[in-house]
Amino acid sequence: MTQPTTVLRMDSREQLRLAARASYASAAAAAGHSFRGELVLQELGGSVRLTRANCDSLSIRRADHRQDTPLDDLMRFCMHVRGEGSLLQHGRRTEVRSGEGVLYEARRAWELEFPSRFDSLTLQFPRSLMPRDLQNVTARCAQPVDTTSTAARLAAGFLGHLHSTAAGLTPRQRHDAGMAAVNLVAMMIRGIAPSPPADDGSDAVLLRMVQCCVRRHFSDPALTVVELARRHHISLRRLYSLFEGAGTTPSACIRKERLRAAEALLADRRYRDRTVAHVAESVGFAQVRTLERLFLREHGVPPGEWRRRHMLRDD
Known part of the structure; x- marks a missing residue:
């Protein structure tokens, strides 16, 4: 049986690499530095998970694999509580500042970069839980969320409060709270103007990711x-x-x-x-x-x- 709350402390680059591999991704700490980080995972039921990450500078990426994985049709909404970062997906790179959020597809090629220590909340959920008119959300991925909107402030506050109180909820309450979180994220996403991917070809997106890696390292x-x-x-x-x-x-x-x-x-x-x-x-x-x-x-x-x-x- 899956534990409702899991705390994963990472005290080395190798532990970071293993944690990333569990999500079918690869990760690297900033060159020349040791690595310290902590992940607190709250399982909310129905494949909905809320993760709080407090980590040193790192980069984490996933190639666009052809084989099926448990990540298929999962969405992630990442809210930066503290620190800055960037997300690259579908040929778009979005800079995300403290207090801002961004949506991305877990199964498609993506890259997250955090140049300094950061604190973030990530809600992971099946695409099927989104309202029918939002299930094709590719055009809304890798675009910054307007943090001045009432919807964004409401969602950010709810995610933070849910993470701090989820351990005291019953399984049914955790499930209901997870569904409420998904609905709040959907409400935010409606405010993002759809933008076509810079290039629909996965090879082109992967090439941009590799070139970006070369420029950075x-x-x-x-x-x-x-x-x-x-x-x-x-x-x-x-x-x-x-x-x-x-x-x-x-x-x-x-x-x-x-x-x-x-x-x-x-x-x-x-x-x-x-x-x-x-x-x-x-x-x-x-x-x-x-x-x-x-x-x-x-x-x-x-x-x-x-x-x-x-x-x-x-x-």
Whole structure:
């Protein structure tokens, strides 16, 4: 029998990874930091669950898997109590601030990023519990909820109060409270103007997720093509196929981001005392020779000479 309330404390990156895997997702803590977090799950019956998360900075994502999972047809509404984050789904990235909320489909490709410690409430529920006219909610996903509306304030207050009092409710009361929470979320969602996905193709959405991952983590020297595929739970063949459609390769994408970051540092007078080797290391290159070869290919001169010419041109 499922426990009505479960508390999961995570004291390491490995515990975070295992907790994410249970939701058919992958997660990573911020580079260079230890990880601490706590999840308090309130089972409300009928596959409705309210989760309070209080965690350090992390990123969590799910690829658009083809096989069926228990997540099929589940919706999630995430309300940020404290801290900021962003959600990427259906080609749309939405920044979510403290006090705001966002809806997403659990079974489709998505990515959540939390740049600092955060506190959130997430209501998970079957799509079938939504009113009939709202069951096709794809066009309302990954869009910020208007927190100034009466409906949003009412829903946010109810979710917070429900989480703090659910442990004292009978099974029947928890079920009724869960249905009330779903109805309040539906009331909020009606205020979101439908927006077509930026691209209906799941491959295009997944490609955007991978590219976003590269832009955010290119400075990590451990970010290789193999690691990129692992983080998104896809094969190397699938990863190369995604980039082939964009006319490039995953390795070229990583190199480009690192090269552009190196150019920005070398052109900035504030970093004129940094050696080329230091710049190469700070943008993720394991060896300075790699950066030197890229500069020769791109600009026809080594990075040190490129920096000197750039400084002279700005004088």
